[in-house]
Amino acid sequence: MAENEKLKKSNLVYILVYIFVPIIAIVICYYIYAVAEVIGAAAVALIFGPLVFAALWWVILGKPLYSMRTKKMEKELDGAGFSRNHTFVADGCTVIVDQENGKLAILFRWNPFRYYVFPASRISKTWVNDGKTGTGIFAGSSRVSFLFLVDGIKIRVNTFISNRRWAMDHKYILEGISKADMMVEVLNDARGN
């Protein structure tokens, strides 16, 4: 894999297939049901079959596929002599840092069939976003992340995300900030090699 390859955070074909294949299946099955006047077990299969298929498709092609691809990437990296000193698996992407050789490997959830390995020197900036809004006793956050720029492309990796807002001194937020601070230091250390 070319080390100066441009990062693609998402694969449009994968996203379209992920969203639309079950919808197309539902439309086709319901059309057949309506036109062919199917009855009995075949009718039940045509009505509920595509719904089950859609549920399985969206579940299996979601997180499980991303987890499988992450494990495959780790295996391939090990075979290629990449030292996995730090691995951070987030909901949107997985970042693996080889501090000894100053390299980075990254796999995006919405581009799961391709991972990127490149020198950490391509990172131009790293920072932590604690997601803080409000002031005083009303200060809180629902997302903590660390971010870095690779050839001008901003990559955000969430260390904590929630559907509700937590106080800045809550254990979830503190742990998220600590993870983000640690990863920024790891990335900066790898950049220095």
Add this chain to the structure above:
Amino acid sequence: MGFLRKMRNVFHDDWCSKCQSEMDVARKQLYMLPNMRVGHYVQHDDAKFYRENMIKVDSKQEIPPGIYACGMHVYRCPVCGHKAVKLSVFLPVRDAEKQEQLLYFDKGEMDDFANSL
């Protein structure tokens, strides 16, 4: 030990377990636990683990982000001379601390370690 004395020990862990006098803080020291990283914290109650894994530091600034810290208080009773050690395990996060565990050793488990300071 009576119920009130037990309760007193729960809320006043700096009180001597032998004579219930308030103990003096003989020494304080900060350590880091490099084997304990954020997201991989495992609770340990055994004094041996702390004796083997704590590394002395002078301030929180010396502890890298994501590494757990441990504050040690060595108590000595001014009345009966009994010794006790309190360990407070926490994750330092910038100016804040995420408390994880409070341990109290008063049967001499940490005495050798504390004396070697």
